[in-house]
Amino acid sequence: MSAPLLEVRGLTIGATIYPPGERPRDIEIVHGVDFTLEKGKVLGLIGESGAGKSTIGLATMAYGRGGVRITGGEVWVNGRDILQAPPGELRKLRGSEVTYVSQSAAASFNPAKRIMDQVVEAAVRHGRFSRRAAEARAVELFRALGLPEPERIGSRYPHQVSGGQLQRCMTALALCPEPDLVVFDEPTTALDVTTQIDVLMAIKEAIRETGVAALYITHDLAVVAQVSDDIMVLKMGEMVEYGPTEQIITRPREEYTRALVSVRSITHEEKPPAGAPVLKVENITARYRGTGFDVLHDVSVALHPGQTLAVVGESGSGKSTLARVITGLLPPRAGAITFAGRALSPELASRSREDLRELQMIYQMADTAMNPRQTVGTIIGRPLEFYFGLSGEEKRKRVKELLDEIEMGEGFIDRYPAELSGGQKQRVCIARALAARPKLIICDEVTSALDPLVADGILKLLLDLQKREDVAYLFITHDLATVKAIADSIAVMYQGRLVRYGPKSEVLAPPFDDYTDLLLSSVPEMRLGWLEDVIANRRMESAGN
Amino acid sequence: MHPVMKLVAQRLALGILLLFAASVLIFAGTQILPGDVAQSILGQSATEKTLANLREQLGLNEPAVTRYFKWLFSALQGDLGTALTNGADIAESLGRRLKNTLFLAACAAVVSVPLAIALGLIAVRFRDRWPDKLISALTLTTISIPEFLLGYVLAYFIAVKLGWAPSVAMINDSMSLFEKLQAVALPVAVLTMVVLAHMMRMTRAAILNVMQSAYIETAELKGLSGLEVIRRHALPNAIAPIVNVVMLNLAYLVVGVVVVEVVFVYPGLGQYLVDHVSKRDVPVVQACGLIFAAVYIGLNMVADIVSILANPRLRHPK
Numbered sequence: 001m002s003a004p005l006l007e008v009r010g011l012t013i014g015a016t017i018y019p020p021g022e023r024p025r026d027i028e029i030v031h032g033v034d035f036t037l038e039k040g041k042v043l044g045l046i047g048e049s050g051a052g053k054s055t056i057g058l059a060t061m062a063y064g065r066g067g068v069r070i071t072g073g074e075v076w077v078n079g080r081d082i083l084q085a086p087p088g089e090l091r092k093l094r095g096s097e098v099t100y101v102s103q104s105a106a107a108s109f110n111p112a113k114r115i116m117d118q119v120v121e122a123a124v125r126h127g128r129f130s131r132r133a134a135e136a137r138a139v140e141l142f143r144a145l146g147l148p149e150p151e152r153i154g155s156r157y158p159h160q161v162s163g164g165q166l167q168r169c170m171t172a173l174a175l176c177p178e179p180d181l182v183v184f185d186e187p188t189t190a191l192d193v194t195t196q197i198d199v200l201m202a203i204k205e206a207i208r209e210t211g212v213a214a215l216y217i218t219h220d221l222a223v224v225a226q227v228s229d230d231i232m233v234l235k236m237g238e239m240v241e242y243g244p245t246e247q248i249i250t251r252p253r254e255e256y257t258r259a260l261v262s263v264r265s266i267t268h269e270e271k272p273p274a275g276a277p278v279l280k281v282e283n284i285t286a287r288y289r290g291t292g293f294d295v296l297h298d299v300s301v302a303l304h305p306g307q308t309l310a311v312v313g314e315s316g317s318g319k320s321t322l323a324r325v326i327t328g329l330l331p332p333r334a335g336a337i338t339f340a341g342r343a344l345s346p347e348l349a350s351r352s353r354e355d356l357r358e359l360q361m362i363y364q365m366a367d368t369a370m371n372p373r374q375t376v377g378t379i380i381g382r383p384l385e386f387y388f389g390l391s392g393e394e395k396r397k398r399v400k401e402l403l404d405e406i407e408m409g410e411g412f413i414d415r416y417p418a419e420l421s422g423g424q425k426q427r428v429c430i431a432r433a434l435a436a437r438p439k440l441i442i443c444d445e446v447t448s449a450l451d452p453l454v455a456d457g458i459l460k461l462l463l464d465l466q467k468r469e470d471v472a473y474l475f476i477t478h479d480l481a482t483v484k485a486i487a488d489s490i491a492v493m494y495q496g497r498l499v500r501y502g503p504k505s506e507v508l509a510p511p512f513d514d515y516t517d518l519l520l521s522s523v524p525e526m527r528l529g530w531l532e533d534v535i536a537n538r539r540m541e542s543a544g545n
Numbered sequence: 546m547h548p549v550m551k552l553v554a555q556r557l558a559l560g561i562l563l564l565f566a567a568s569v570l571i572f573a574g575t576q577i578l579p580g581d582v583a584q585s586i587l588g589q590s591a592t593e594k595t596l597a598n599l600r601e602q603l604g605l606n607e608p609a610v611t612r613y614f615k616w617l618f619s620a621l622q623g624d625l626g627t628a629l630t631n632g633a634d635i636a637e638s639l640g641r642r643l644k645n646t647l648f649l650a651a652c653a654a655v656v657s658v659p660l661a662i663a664l665g666l667i668a669v670r671f672r673d674r675w676p677d678k679l680i681s682a683l684t685l686t687t688i689s690i691p692e693f694l695l696g697y698v699l700a701y702f703i704a705v706k707l708g709w710a711p712s713v714a715m716i717n718d719s720m721s722l723f724e725k726l727q728a729v730a731l732p733v734a735v736l737t738m739v740v741l742a743h744m745m746r747m748t749r750a751a752i753l754n755v756m757q758s759a760y761i762e763t764a765e766l767k768g769l770s771g772l773e774v775i776r777r778h779a780l781p782n783a784i785a786p787i788v789n790v791v792m793l794n795l796a797y798l799v800v801g802v803v804v805v806e807v808v809f810v811y812p813g814l815g816q817y818l819v820d821h822v823s824k825r826d827v828p829v830v831q832a833c834g835l836i837f838a839a840v841y842i843g844l845n846m847v848a849d850i851v852s853i854l855a856n857p858r859l860r861h862p863k
Contacts, residue, residue, distance in 0.1 A: 058766075063766060090768075091770060094766050099766070102763065107759035109763070110778050125768065159858050173763075
């Protein structure tokens, strides 16, 4: 047997961190990882954020992002240790032998240059193809990846194509130089589920047809199961488990892998609506200032005390706009909102303090929703001062109670947000919302930026709090698994319209409308061959029509 | 209409409006100066009668608004009036001086703009290493020294001691281009030193800002060299802030060179203005003010328009 394409031995990677109020110090973030990859095979790297997946992926190009440095080990690509290679040799490797597909194609394409110029740049620069040959190859790749108008899409600028299309262009960019290895770093994570499935299939077919080897990095086990031959599970920079995909999915050996495989442990029995609704949204139509079109058309929903209404849809479906209308940030053009039995003023400025107190909000980015220069105690204490006039010892006591409620404890009261993990930050935001003793909390994608296990903990907490405090949630998300886990009723939105609305048991039961069917069938399932089944089903259906 | 054309047309209209506003300010400014033009022209020989006659002759008895519009309309037709002190046609002498000033500014710009951008690129490529620090130190030193001092020091060493260039930058129409270039060598050197730092640092900062972007990582992972990444991927996205600073400095080269012109006795617009301010020659001061305002507004307008055109989102809408 010939030498493997890629062999990583004892790889250690370090970084300099800058903890607030302390001296910078060096830490090790990957502690000795080994793996090999044969020509034409796909290895999935999976783990939560901080596991070192992307760092390891970039190390196969001898690249360290920001302050990251490769501190030890060997990375053999095509028979040479690239960690010992001089800079000129490395430049020849990058973009020709090994290429990279990043998570956000929208950010990774240069906004000032045409797509074609960027797609062929590496292939031409490294002398792999002439400009003409490279362009012809790019057009072939565009076609193979299912992009519309493959002949012309290259002459567009990145902002002129959609996110899903750009992600496919990025794949074309990586495949254009005929590399031996492509590093896919969360290539579908930023996409809607309905878009993800097409991009995933396009990537899978491109890998098969070109015979290129790939490292596929993701935090979603169900996704990686569809494309890879082997899977390596990472945690905190260490290998947990490494084996064939089928074994990892069906017979995980390690406790941590089992937790990843069966991450949704939450079950929530749907409650029947009881009493008068706490929130009634009637026939809302809204548009943003300076635009000529409505982003919400005639939307009506209701939410009962102590219940959860999940608003689900893709980006651009109008679900966040609905939240802006309810909170008063965007006064609607038509329609009315009733909250706790009284009409709610459309303008934020003319709402009473009581309205403000009873309607709280939690955001997707806990990071940016907190003042980094305030302590946790100040952040949670602010609504206590503002709404209840608490101060001094009384306020501190209530903050401690709230910290207990979010299962963090009073030890955190004098910490700054930068000292907290992503999950802890979101918990503090929940405590801040809870401090106002609201009747309704709008949760806007509150778990989308979190790892599955952490998100799970947050959802459990929200459900527990709901039982105790009888608070209602308007839960905005694009993640159907979350919806299934926590909702009492569901509103499915598409292009600003409500396409399906009712109790969870009805919305998730057939017969489905076309869009809900598409949405539900696009959620990756943790089994081999799921992707092929779905695609085959869809082809049959479209042939049948 | 293409949205870019609309934006550009808006900028042009705004520029013209600003120019009118500036003309009002200039006229009003010269009106509230203390003293009386007629008085200062006649000086010691002024009597009640001659003063009244001269005021009548100069139209000073008419209301200011009438005089402003008269002045504005003749200025629009290219007639800037005659100088009070020597009766010369202002448009003619000003045109000659303006040509000289523009020549000096153009020479300085041709040297300083590419140099500043190249130094900025080098500073980014070697950021926080010795070439970056050296470039920063040198340019900051030259911008910190007053320009008259720079001028005299250069004149002393290069003109007097070494004799490489004349210390007095007199030019006239009979000189060949090469002779002219030699004559302005020293003032060009001083002006370059003065404007270099500002443009260089803005180039450096704007590109460093862009270097944080994900697409720079993409370019690095394509195996491009450091300078290729900066030149091909970072620079095109940093055009707008750089052009803004370049235009501000070009405006300074036209408008702010009074000191350098005086030091090198260069027959430019600045000296012309200074001469006539001291003689209280109001029409000349007004005309110079108008020219300076036009240059400033025009160059900044160009910067705005280039920024608009450099934005692919505006140039190629969805």
